Amino acid sequence: MIDAEAELGRRVQEFLAAHPPAQTDRDRFLRARFEAGLAWVDYPVGLGGLDLDNSVQPAVDAAFAAAGAPDNKPQSNVIGLGMAAPTLLQWATREQQERWLPPLWTGEEVWCQLFSEPGAGSDLAAVGASARRDGEDWVVNGQKVWTSLAHTSRWALLLVRTDPTVPKHQGLTYFVVDMQSPGIDVRALRQLTGEAEFNEVYLDDVRVPDAQRLGAVGEGWRVTQTTLMNERVAIGGSVGSRETGPVADLISMWREARADRPELLDDVTRLWVDAEALRLASALSAQAAERGTPGPEGSGLKLAFAQLAQASSSLTLDVQGPQALRYDDWTEHRPDLTTPPDRVPGYWYLRTRANSIEGGTSEVMRNIIAERVLGLPAEPRVDKDIAWKDIPK
């Protein structure tokens, strides 16, 4: 183990010596890092990795950062790195992996996810966008929504209905679609914060080659599970130090304003306590995963995170006092996802409303906990065993 780590460290240093970051073009540097297997070291040899355990990745990233190497701006391609890549690794052909993974990792090609629809949110398996076979292609029609990064993406993961005559889970098929295809219309979706972080995507007779299908026809729900499992992993963040995370702004603002509003002390202390409880629970969960026995805490931690983020951002306005009524910017614009925005507390009060909706609503989290952790029965289902086309909509 020690030898393997030393060997890996040596490889990184050799690579940096051969490609001095200061004198190498950014894209060329990143492509070379991918080719050297030092991108995501747990990936297979030839696909950016060295077949190593992913626990050594932080050391590799730290070594590159210490040398002043450019990173692949992971925040500008979260769906690609977090969800598309593991899905492609499991379901695409080797040839497709060799085509798609290098520019995905370097950030030259951004990916998005065409899953949710106006009529299929928590009930994702109800998607109604259709694909009809036509020769070597499929012809796709429908509307997708809440698509982060659609406006900067080259590729999308697409879930569509290929057979409306069977029960909803059975009639789905999964594709990779080129976002430059004719018939794709990306429209900004303005949200209650004023900005437009997401998109609506309209698909009008979009032709997708059958070769870009992942999994069998009708097997789309299984492929989707791979993507969604990785979404949970991507959302469950790391464990920071005390007073970081959702309470950081509240606590620092409190220390400045407490003389003016002493009546809020107990409210602030309660959230300090909640934040520390969540931080310790996240640490316990991370320690269990590190030991190789991950627990089922993920859904509970996401639920608690949303509650804490909302309560903290709300109380920050109380602490702020009269100035809380000022908002900074209602103009519609695309947020820069690579750096945390410097916004007023009112913005965070509004943005955290989404924490309990995005990536699975808190209500869905509660169902998952009740059914998969506590072993309680599912609600009786009215859409079971009937064709999707016959479900009341």
Place this chain on the structure above:
Amino acid sequence: MTELPSLLPHEVDTDLRDAVAKLLEDRSPIDAVLHRCDAPEPFGDGARALWAGLTDDLGVAGLPLAETEGGAEATWRETAVVVEALGRAVADIPFFISAVMATSLAQAAGATGLLRDLATGHEIGAVVTPFAAPFEPRAEVGLHGSRVAGRVSAVAGALESTQLLVPHPDALLLVRTTDATITPLPSLDMTRRVADVELATVEAVVLAEGREAQQAVQRAAHVSAAMLASEQLGLAEYSLESTVQYLQQRRQFGRVVGSFQALKHRLADLWTLLIQARAVARYAAACAGAEEGTAAAHDLPVAASLAQSYCGPVAVKIAEECVQLHGGIGFTWEHPAHLYLKRAKVDALALGSAAWHRRELAKQVDL
């Protein structure tokens, strides 16, 4: 990332937990505890048999003590495993009072002789302080040379005790229980009964004086508050598990009641509180058991007040929901839900309320 101590059970913890659980299963099934609550006196034959099993057979009363103190050279971390198991079983023995409160106080005061006696379980210590108050020196006891006089109300463990530790602002004193007048009170928690303690100018042994005595009480208060969280965790675990089990079987309207989303969501919320209470209790135990000079040991005052700010209310909430979600049966004397409700509520008041600990915490972390 700040380096946190391990919050996971060690292998020896699992063995210890299993041994205590087995003993509880044999000597203290929940129906036996229910039955023992009806007895006029606490700590009868059944409870004493459990006590003997814990102290003589398993030898866990002196876990955190050095060998010279008659102990097992383990730490408060391991004691927390025992406390959690006893909480799960709402056991009616003075383990928390004697092996945690009195022992941590005697340990902090360096009272080696007393520690040796307490570690055997043959002597049982109680601290003369109202259980539902912050663990602090008490001014209602007067000190005249080495003689103490005064009356302290609603003291836990006095009835079972053989030795009374009296934390006075100027000194920490030791009195034999037989030298005091103990008046039992009908108690909200009949698994941990309280009594009035009257000391009529009694000769006492001085264990520590002045600043040393105050520091000993403070250390014991922190350790006790930290360890109480493990009891609260045990209460909450059992209450939630028994509620989930009941809702998996109970049918109404032709359905298993646990399939109604309204109830599932409530249980999911309770489970989410529970996993956080577990982490908080484990952290508090790790800090109490940490070696002197470490960051974790330094953080004990924060960890202890955090634990009592969080775990007390969580245990109460889950015990209340346990009664509610059991419906009518949960309100009966024959069902054990009420034992957990009463213990949880009393524990939330014990050693300072959550509100008191939040105020302490705010001072500690500069809020």
